[in-house]
Amino acid sequence: MAEITRREFVTTAGVITGGLACGIPVAARQQNLIGAASATEVSEQAATGSVPLGLTVNGQEHRVNIDPRVTLLDLLREHLNLTGTKKGCDHGQCGACTVLANGRRINSCLSLALVHDGEQITTIEGLAHGEELHPLQAAFIEYDGFQCGYCTPGQICSAAALIEEARRGDASVVTADLSKSGPAELNVEEIRERMSGNICRCGAYPGIVQAVQFVSRKTSARSHGNGVGDAAV
Ligand code: FES
Ligand code: FES
Known part of the structure; x- marks a missing residue:
């Protein structure tokens, strides 16, 4: 060269x-x-001034021409009118913009949309099945996991990925026994650590932790029964 x-x-x-x-x-x-x-x-x-991009959001294919500097968050909110995903800090510090990209949770404010060409994106709008709420959505209501609700879409998307990560056996920095294989147990400490990227200004943390723990236990019980969890997307 x-x-x-x-x-x-x-x-x-x-x-x-x-x-x-x-x-x-x-x-x-x-x-x-x-x-x-x-x-x-x-x-x-x-x-x-624009480049073509194709991706699937909540099961629906989209083909758009966008400025290559557009973030995934702005693509969702400004171009696809999916405003459930919130912009809090726009700097990767609050987690309000959390969505799932190929099942992995990410801060969409930090990710250029172009990077996700061909990927499957899931936002809060894609979690429910019609009128039937996702188990985490129902649990957040049941356990008062929110007040103003601004952080809630990010919290719920993050929790959905978290439960799947634990089911796979991924460890966190507070996991005591790293030699243990199989699903990780989501106790309060684990949930607090694994949800620490999602900030709630209203301080609804006790309800959030309870809701995540409730769904993780339910998912774990079902997994042992028929091999599949229902909190994952
Ligand atoms: S808006 Fe993305 S982390 Fe705060
Ligand atoms: S419910 Fe208000 S910021 Fe979390």
């Missing part, structure tokens, strides 16, 4: 910046330094 001198880098950066500001395709000037394929991609993005 050819070395790029400092002078060439500075010159190219200036051309790209100027080209983007003026809406001029800059592929030809960049071609020597970043390769033909990348130059074409950059040229297309500069010309249209």
